[in-house]
Amino acid sequence: MASVAGTQPGAVPRPASELALWRWVATVDHKQIGILYLVTTFAFFAIGGVEALLMRIQLATSDNHFLSPSQYNALMTMHGTTMIFLFVMPALIGFANYFVPLLIGARDMAFPRLNALSFWLLLFGGLLLNFSPFAGGSPDAGWFAYAPLTERAYSPGFAVDYWSLGILVTGAGTIASAVNLLVTITNMRAPGVSWGRLSMFVWMILVTAVLILAAFPSLTAAAFMLEADRRFGAHFFDTNVNGDALLWQHMFWFFGHPEVYIMALPAFGIVSEVIPVFSRKPLFGYTVMAASGVAIGFLSMTVWAHHMFAVGMGTAANAFFGASSMLIAIPTGIKIFNWLATMWGGALRLTTAMLFSIGFIAMFFIGGLSGVSLALVPVDWQVTDSYYVVAHFHYVLFGGTMLGVFSGIYYWFPKVTGRLLDERVGQFHFWLTLIGFNLTFFPMHLLGLLGMPRRIYTYPADRGWDGYNLIATIGAFVLAVAVIVFLWNVLQSWLRGAPAGDNPWEAWSLEWATSSPPPPHNFDRIPIVHGRRPLRDGPVFDGLEAGGTP
Amino acid sequence: MSAARAAPAARPSGPSNAALGTLIFISSEATFFLFLLIAYISYRDANAGPSAKSALDVGRTAIFSACLWASSGTIWLAGRQLRRGDGRGFRLLLGLTILLGLIFLLGQAWEYHTLLDEHVTLARNLFGSTFFTLTGFHGLHVAIGLLLLCTLFGLNAAGVIASPHNGALRSIEYYWHFVDAVWVFIFVFVYLWALR
Numbered sequence: 001m002a003s004v005a006g007t008q009p010g011a012v013p014r015p016a017s018e019l020a021l022w023r024w025v026a027t028v029d030h031k032q033i034g035i036l037y038l039v040t041t042f043a044f045f046a047i048g049g050v051e052a053l054l055m056r057i058q059l060a061t062s063d064n065h066f067l068s069p070s071q072y073n074a075l076m077t078m079h080g081t082t083m084i085f086l087f088v089m090p091a092l093i094g095f096a097n098y099f100v101p102l103l104i105g106a107r108d109m110a111f112p113r114l115n116a117l118s119f120w121l122l123l124f125g126g127l128l129l130n131f132s133p134f135a136g137g138s139p140d141a142g143w144f145a146y147a148p149l150t151e152r153a154y155s156p157g158f159a160v161d162y163w164s165l166g167i168l169v170t171g172a173g174t175i176a177s178a179v180n181l182l183v184t185i186t187n188m189r190a191p192g193v194s195w196g197r198l199s200m201f202v203w204m205i206l207v208t209a210v211l212i213l214a215a216f217p218s219l220t221a222a223a224f225m226l227e228a229d230r231r232f233g234a235h236f237f238d239t240n241v242n243g244d245a246l247l248w249q250h251m252f253w254f255f256g257h258p259e260v261y262i263m264a265l266p267a268f269g270i271v272s273e274v275i276p277v278f279s280r281k282p283l284f285g286y287t288v289m290a291a292s293g294v295a296i297g298f299l300s301m302t303v304w305a306h307h308m309f310a311v312g313m314g315t316a317a318n319a320f321f322g323a324s325s326m327l328i329a330i331p332t333g334i335k336i337f338n339w340l341a342t343m344w345g346g347a348l349r350l351t352t353a354m355l356f357s358i359g360f361i362a363m364f365f366i367g368g369l370s371g372v373s374l375a376l377v378p379v380d381w382q383v384t385d386s387y388y389v390v391a392h393f394h395y396v397l398f399g400g401t402m403l404g405v406f407s408g409i410y411y412w413f414p415k416v417t418g419r420l421l422d423e424r425v426g427q428f429h430f431w432l433t434l435i436g437f438n439l440t441f442f443p444m445h446l447l448g449l450l451g452m453p454r455r456i457y458t459y460p461a462d463r464g465w466d467g468y469n470l471i472a473t474i475g476a477f478v479l480a481v482a483v484i485v486f487l488w489n490v491l492q493s494w495l496r497g498a499p500a501g502d503n504p505w506e507a508w509s510l511e512w513a514t515s516s517p518p519p520p521h522n523f524d525r526i527p528i529v530h531g532r533r534p535l536r537d538g539p540v541f542d543g544l545e546a547g548g549t550p
Numbered sequence: 551m552s553a554a555r556a557a558p559a560a561r562p563s564g565p566s567n568a569a570l571g572t573l574i575f576i577s578s579e580a581t582f583f584l585f586l587l588i589a590y591i592s593y594r595d596a597n598a599g600p601s602a603k604s605a606l607d608v609g610r611t612a613i614f615s616a617c618l619w620a621s622s623g624t625i626w627l628a629g630r631q632l633r634r635g636d637g638r639g640f641r642l643l644l645g646l647t648i649l650l651g652l653i654f655l656l657g658q659a660w661e662y663h664t665l666l667d668e669h670v671t672l673a674r675n676l677f678g679s680t681f682f683t684l685t686g687f688h689g690l691h692v693a694i695g696l697l698l699l700c701t702l703f704g705l706n707a708a709g710v711i712a713s714p715h716n717g718a719l720r721s722i723e724y725y726w727h728f729v730d731a732v733w734v735f736i737f738v739f740v741y742l743w744a745l746r
Contacts, residue, residue: 233671251585
C-alpha cells in the first residue's frame, strides 16, 4: 500500500522499524481512519448486542428473575446509548470518511488531523461511557436521560455523569466530523464534480453533516446544564424550584429527532449507490432524490415534539407536530418509489449487497408506516411508551439503517480490502438476518397493541404476553447467529477471499477508478469527471478510455 | 503527502478550507448559544430572589461591552493594514484588539466578584443558574479567542503568518467577530431587558 508514496519526489521514506500498530494510532489517512471507525463501532455493536440479548433472556418468560430491575434499567440505557452514539452514527461517519473523498476524487479530507481527532474522541468517549460499571454503576435513566430522574436527588452517584460526559466527548468528535465533511465536499471536489454530478451518497452525507451541526449543540447545551445541576448545584431541571422537566425534553428531542435522520440519510445514500449498479440503470430521478433528502433535512428540524404528545402540550402544538411529522412521509415516499423505479425494468443482479438493499426498502417501509401511525396524536396517546414504539424504531434503525450498512459493507468491502466477501455465506447471512429481525421485532407491534409497556423488567403471567415475547427472544438469538456468520465471513474473506480487482461490480462511480485497496494518495492522477456516472461518461484520466479500468 | 493535498483546480474562488471550516463551526456554536439564551429567557422571573433587574449593573457592563465591540473594529483595521503590507501597523492594532478583549474579561471578572459578594451564585436560583452558564460560556469563548489572538500575534512577529490571505488569520478574525456578535444578543436580552 505504501509503496507508491515512497517514490514521490521529495517524500521521506518511512523508517523500516515502524510498528504496524503505531501506523494505525498515528494515521491521518481518511481510509485508515474509516477502517478504524468501522472496526471500533462493530466492537461497540457487539457490546450493545450482548446487552440486548441479556434483556431478551429476561423478557422471554413472565415473572422472570434472570436480571434484577436495576440491572435491567442499566442494560436498557447502555444498549440504547451504545447503539446510537457508539455504533450506528459513527459507523455511518466511518463510511463517509472512507468513501466521500474517493467519490469526489479528492486526496483526503479537508482536515486530516482533525479527522483523526474525531475518531479518538469517539473511542475515548465510548470508553468513558463503558467505564461507568467499574466506577460504581452504569447509567440507568434511559438513553434520553429524562429530567428530573437524572437529577442528583434521584440518580445519586456518578453513573449519569459518565453518561453526559461520554455524550459530550463523542459529540465534540461528531461535530468536528461534520465540519470536516462539509468543507471536504464543498472545497475538495475534483474537476468536473459539480453539485449536479455529486454521488447520491455524498449528497446524503452533506445533508447529514448539516443536521449534525444544527442538532448536536442542543444536546451539548442540555448535557452541560445537567452537569451544572448535578455537580455545581444549579437548578435548570430542578422541579422543586420551578425548573422545567420539559425543557430537557424539548432540548433532547430537538437533537433526538434530527438524530433519527442523521442515522437514516447516510443509509439512504448507500442504498442509492447499490441499487443502480445492480439494476444496471442510472438512479431514477437524481434531482428529486437529492431534493427529497434536503427536504427531509429541513422537515426533521420541525417535528421533535412528536416524542412528547403525552406530556400535555395542548391541541395547537400537538396538531402542528403531528402534521409536520406526516409531511416527512412525502419526501421519504418519493425516495422509496424512486428506488423501485430504478429497479423497474433493470437487469437485476441479486448479489448480497443488492439483497440487503431490497431488504432495506421493505423493512424501512414497514417502519415508515408505523411511524406515520404514531404521528396521529390519538394513536400515539394509545400506544406511546408501549412495545409498538420499540417495534417502530427498530424497523427504522435495524430494518432500515442496519440493513443499509450491511449492504454497504458487501458492496464496498472489495474496495477496502481488495478481496470479495463470500457470496454464498453472504446470502445465508442475509436470509438469517431478515428472518431473525422479523421474528424479534414484528411481535413487538402486537405486544404494544396488547398494552405491554416499554422499559419494564418483567411482567405478570396473566397478560397473554408470554408467547410473543418468547418468539422475540428466539428471533434475537437468530439475529445473533446471523451476526456471527457475518463476522466469520468478514474474517475469512479478509484473509483469503477471492481477489476483487479494481471494479468487481462494473460500477461507474469514482472510487472504482482506482486500485483495490486504493493507494494512500487515492488516485495516481487527479480524475476528471464528465457526468453523473464518471466511469461511463468519459475518460476519467487522460489517455484512458471510459471504463478502461477492468 | 502534503503535496498531493492541494485543492483541485475546479474552484477558482471561494473561502479557503480553514475559513470555511470556521464559518461552519461558528454556525453550530451559534445554535449552542441560542439554547443557553432560550433557557435564560424561559426562566426569566421564575424565582423570587436576585434577578437581572436587582443584581446587574447595566451601565458598568455597557462600558466593558463597548470595549469588546470596539475590538471587532480594531481587528478589521488590523487586517486592512496587513493587506496594505504594513506588518507593524497590523501588530499594533492586533495588540489593541487583545487589550480590549482583556479589558472586557476583567470587567466580567469584576462583575462576577460583585455578584458572588452578594451571594448571587449558580446555585442561588434559576437566574443565577442561567446567567452564569450563559455569560460563563461566552467568557470562555472570549478567553479562547484571546489565546488565538496572542498566538497569531506571536506567529506574525516570528514571520510565520504574514500573508493577509492566510487561512488561520481569516479563521481567527471570523471567530472573534462571532464572539462579539454573540455578546450583542446577550447584552440585549440579559442587560437591556433588565432595565424595563
